Amino acid sequence: xxxxxxxxxxxxNIEKSLIGRTVVRYELLSPFLLRHSxxxxxxxxxxxxxLGARRRAKILMIDFEGDLTMAMHSMLxxxxxxxxxxxxxxxxxxxxxxxxxEFPAKMTHLTVWFDDGxxxxxxxxxxFGWIRLAPTEAIQAFVESMAFGPEGxxxxxxxxxxxxxxxxxxxxxxxxxxxxxxxLAGLGNIYVDEALxxxxxxxxxxxxxxxxxxxxxxxxxxxxxxxxxLRQGGAKVIHTKAYPIDNFPEVHGREGEACPVCGTTIIxxxxxxxxxxxxxxxxxxxxGVMPPQGARTRGSRPVDE
DNA sequence: TGCGTTGTTTCACC
DNA sequence: CGGTGAAACAACGC
Numbered sequence: 001x002x003x004x005x006x007x008x009x010x011x012x013n014i015e016k017s018l019i020g021r022t023v024v025r026y027e028l029l030s031p032f033l034l035r036h037s038x039x040x041x042x043x044x045x046x047x048x049x050x051l052g053a054r055r056r057a058k059i060l061m062i063d064f065e066g067d068l069t070m071a072m073h074s075m076l077x078x079x080x081x082x083x084x085x086x087x088x089x090x091x092x093x094x095x096x097x098x099x100x101x102e103f104p105a106k107m108t109h110l111t112v113w114f115d116d117g118x119x120x121x122x123x124x125x126x127x128f129g130w131i132r133l134a135p136t137e138a139i140q141a142f143v144e145s146m147a148f149g150p151e152g153x154x155x156x157x158x159x160x161x162x163x164x165x166x167x168x169x170x171x172x173x174x175x176x177x178x179x180x181x182x183x184l185a186g187l188g189n190i191y192v193d194e195a196l197x198x199x200x201x202x203x204x205x206x207x208x209x210x211x212x213x214x215x216x217x218x219x220x221x222x223x224x225x226x227x228x229x230l231r232q233g234g235a236k237v238i239h240t241k242a243y244p245i246d247n248f249p250e251v252h253g254r255e256g257e258a259c260p261v262c263g264t265t266i267i268x269x270x271x272x273x274x275x276x277x278x279x280x281x282x283x284x285x286x287x288g289v290m291p292p293q294g295a296r297t298r299g300s301r302p303v304d305e
Numbered sequence: 306t307g308c309g310t311t312g313t314t315t316c317a318c319c
Numbered sequence: 320c321g322g323t324g325a326a327a328c329a330a331c332g333c
Contacts, residue, residue: 001310001311001312032329032330035329058312073312073313075311075312075313075329076310076311076312076329076330077310077311077331107331124330125330125331125332126310126311126329126330126331126332127329127330127331128310128311128312128328128329128330128331129329130329146313169322170322170323171322171323172322172323172324176324179312181312181313188311188312189310189311189312239309239310239332239333240309240310272324272325273324273325273326274310274311275309275310306333307333308332308333309331309332309333310330310331310332311329312328312329313327313328313329314326314327314328315325315326315327315328316324316325316326316327317323317324317325317326318322318323318324319321319322319323
């Protein structure tokens with residue numbers, strides 16, 4: 001699931017290989033990708049030079065000459081593969097289709113050819129991802145309207161005061177609060193589980209019950225998880241199963257395996273409707289907090305007794 | 306075959 | 320009114 005580290009890796013890959021390149025042609029096999037776009041086709045990028053690549057939260061933006069910006073959200077399963085003229089590859093995002101396999105793959109929805117022989121492929125097995133093409137200013141306004149909080153890592157990252165302000169008034173599970181991109185931008189289901197495990201906090205802990213003195217450690221843990229993910233160019237998780245590299249991720253996608261810290265069996269629970277992995281020994285529930293409930297069925301209500 | 310999957314929006318409720 | 324929980328939505332693999 002492309003979160004900050006995966007999307008940032010996409011951005012760097014574009015910066016490394018496509019800046020200054022001109023679009024020769026493109027093939028969009030799923031016009032559905034443009035369902036939110038103000039411009040109905042990608043025709044305006046043909047003949048245009050790539051000026052840069054930016055990222056805000058999990059949104060990737062490619063700037064073209066002519067005040068044109070293509071914004072992309074990978075959602076569950078987006079992947080960007082760049083194959084250069086010398087056949088070298090830069091692949092980031094969802095690890096399926098196989099980065100070493102043939103492109104375009106079955107689930108490749110967009111191919112863009114550049115003047116130096118490079119090809120750019122956007123694949124998405126789920127097709128939840130989207131692409132918006134619009135004047136740079138309009139994309140800017142759209143991104144601002146999202147009211148994202150500070151980035152988890154990078155320039156001007158989230159600080160402990162923001163974390164405290166964002167958590168101390170809320171009774172929702174701390175995991176749910178940390179997934180709110182308006183509090184801080186970049187965490188998704190993988191890295192939030194990793195951060196809470198590192199900080200030894202149970203994901204169901206009400207946000208306002210996380211002790212103040214644990215906040216610096218939580219901030220460190222968030223930044224550790226995102227940095228570690230970025231270092232490896234994104235975590236490898238396919239169909240909820242992790243394929244750890246250097247033992248990362250430590251808990252996410254590893255139900256039934258031994259916690260790398262204490263050896264206790266990692267369990268999977270649901271927190272705020274999300275599959276959540278944790279070590280019951282490293283991350284005990286605080287006194288007085290009810291264990292996470294199973295997902296309530298549609299239309300049912302909690303029973304008061 | 307219906308469930309699980311995510312980020313985001315929307316909506317009902319208190 | 321704002322905080323909250325949860326459904327809806329997008330599409331597909333298992």
